[in-house]
Structure formats: C-alpha cells, structure tokens
Amino acid sequence: MTLQTFLADNIRYLRMQKTQLSQEKIAEAIGITRDRYSKYENGKVSLPLEVLVALSKFYHLSTDLLLTVDLRKYRLEEMVNLPDNRILLPIKTDEMGENKIEIVPFKASMGYLMSYADPDYIESLQTMSLPFLRNGKYRAFPVEGDSMPPHKDGAYIIGRYIESLNDIKIGKTYIFLTHEGITYKRLSAVQPTALEVMADNSFYKPYNILLKDLLEVWEFTSSIAVEESQQNELLLDNTTIIKMFNEIKSDLSKLTS
Incomplete structure (x- = not known):
C-alpha cells in the first residue's frame, strides 16, 4: 500500500x-x-x-x-496523545473493561527502544490486567542490576505514562526511556535542560538525563518480583539505620520550626 x-x-x-x-x-x-x-x-x-x-x-x-x-x-476514544506530534498510544481493555498492561520482554527490552512508537509492535506485546490500576496508561518494564533495592534484577516495574514533564515530582521514581535505553531511577532535581536522577543504592552516583534525549517517562505505580527475597537481604546495616534516623530527625525539625 x-x-x-x-x-x-x-x-x-x-x-x-x-x-x-x-x-x-x-x-x-x-x-x-x-x-x-x-x-x-x-x-x-x-x-x-x-x-x-x-x-x-x-x-x-x-x-x-x-x-x-x-x-x-484502533478506537480513537481509547488513545492517549504522545508529545512532539508523535503517533498515538492505544489504551487496550479486556472483556471486563480493565486496562490491558503491556509487558516489555526482559530479553527484548532494547527492541522496545526501537519500536516504542510503533502500534503494531505494542499490539504484539503480551498483556495483563490489574483491577487497582485505572485512569491512565500503564506498561510493565524489566529491571536490571542492583541500583534500586529492594527491586532485584529481573523484577518488573509497572509505570503510568506521564504526558507532561510538568507532572513529574522530585523524590518519586520513574522509568525513563532515552536514546540509550530503559532505566529506573529516582528523580533528584529538575534543571533547565536536564533531569538529575539517582539510584537508591548509594554505591551509584547521580547523573543527568538530557531533556533532548528523553523519549518517554513512566511513573512507578507497583512492582512484580520474580524471585523470593532472602531473609538476610531484609536486614538493615548500621549506615542505613543512621541515615534513616537523620532523615526522620530532619523532618521533625522542619515540623517544629
């Protein structure tokens, strides 16, 4: 044609x-x-x-x-506009009217980077439904590495599509799609030309994502673990306990000032 x-x-x-x-x-x-x-x-x-x-x-x-x-x-009334005059993102529902959440395959996550704006590719993804996720467009992304505990390598983060960067909030976690790939991080600062993001694992340093490289943003709504956590992984070390105590102390000072 x-x-x-x-x-x-x-x-x-x-x-x-x-x-x-x-x-x-x-x-x-x-x-x-x-x-x-x-x-x-x-x-x-x-x-x-x-x-x-x-x-x-x-x-x-x-x-x-x-x-x-x-x-x-596609049903036009069930679509969400993407920014920058790109094509529309269809919201699919199942027989009960629940949103169908597309699942980006772990082994083929880079394929999503190449085809995220292709409706035929999105149509081919497997889907699931969660009744408590409504009023938005949701998608599940695989997590790699150890930068965002307690989410382990291989877990899935379900994100809600963010239509405008004005809706993002410092301190919350997001899936960021850039020209380099998919990353799950916490937003630490908003700059004129970039977003500063950081890992919850203090071993990793914060870094910037240039706005010109940003393709999509999905806000964390829930997660799915594919491996059982070990008991010793849930124990907090002294450094973490001290950090948490200082944060609570700081918050209390703000409330009483």
Whole structure:
C-alpha cells in the first residue's frame, strides 16, 4: 500500500466513522472544493502539505498519525496523545473493561527502544490486567542490576505514562526511556535542560538525563518480583539505620520550626 493510498483510507474512514459528514461539508471546513477533496479521499492525487495540516487540525490528530497508522485498527476514544506530534498510544481493555498492561520482554527490552512508537509492535506485546490500576496508561518494564533495592534484577516495574514533564515530582521514581535505553531511577532535581536522577543504592552516583534525549517517562505505580527475597537481604546495616534516623530527625525539625 502506498503512502497516498494509506492516507486516503484514513481520511475516508475518519469522515465516515468519526464525523459522518459529507465530502462537501469536510471540504468546506478545510477551505477547498468538494471535487478537489474527493480526489484526495479516493487516492487519485497526492495530498498537499497545507491540506494535510488542515485535516490534522480539523480532526485533532497528528499528521504523523494520519500518515503512518491504520486508524481502522484502533478506537480513537481509547488513545492517549504522545508529545512532539508523535503517533498515538492505544489504551487496550479486556472483556471486563480493565486496562490491558503491556509487558516489555526482559530479553527484548532494547527492541522496545526501537519500536516504542510503533502500534503494531505494542499490539504484539503480551498483556495483563490489574483491577487497582485505572485512569491512565500503564506498561510493565524489566529491571536490571542492583541500583534500586529492594527491586532485584529481573523484577518488573509497572509505570503510568506521564504526558507532561510538568507532572513529574522530585523524590518519586520513574522509568525513563532515552536514546540509550530503559532505566529506573529516582528523580533528584529538575534543571533547565536536564533531569538529575539517582539510584537508591548509594554505591551509584547521580547523573543527568538530557531533556533532548528523553523519549518517554513512566511513573512507578507497583512492582512484580520474580524471585523470593532472602531473609538476610531484609536486614538493615548500621549506615542505613543512621541515615534513616537523620532523615526522620530532619523532618521533625522542619515540623517544629
């Protein structure tokens, strides 16, 4: 299927299913003749950029979406907009109406980096449902390493999609998708051009994620352990106890000041 045919199918589908308007009404809304619009919808001629933009504004859909996604496969009312004019993120539900949470495979997490904006790839991921996770778009990501205890290597973090960086909060933990890969860290500071993140394991030093390299942010909502914790792993060392005591002391001082 050519790009011209793909786009023609999309605008015909939108007109008939979303607006149920005539070709004449759509043409009038975007400032062209019915005859001219009909040729675009039938795929007889290429759609000029100015008409593409006009249709994008009319339907409140990104040009990227109109050009690259088969809209007949997805319910538009169950989608969440991605920033930077990227394609939409479908929210899938099961037979009971619960959100389907896509699971990013542990062994293929780098494949997600290459295909996170491809609806067909997202459609291929296995899913699960958790009844207490509602009102948002959720996805499960694998955790690697020992930087964020008690989450062990191989555990899964379920994150809620963050649509705007204005919604992130210092002190909370997030899954960050960058050009380098997927990382789970605690947000420690927000800078004009970067986010400072840190591990809960003090062995690792804080570092910056440049905003220009940031692709997606998912806020921690819950986790799934795939291995049982050992008893000695739950014991706190003296350094940790002293740190916790000092933090409590500091908080109490703020409350009484």
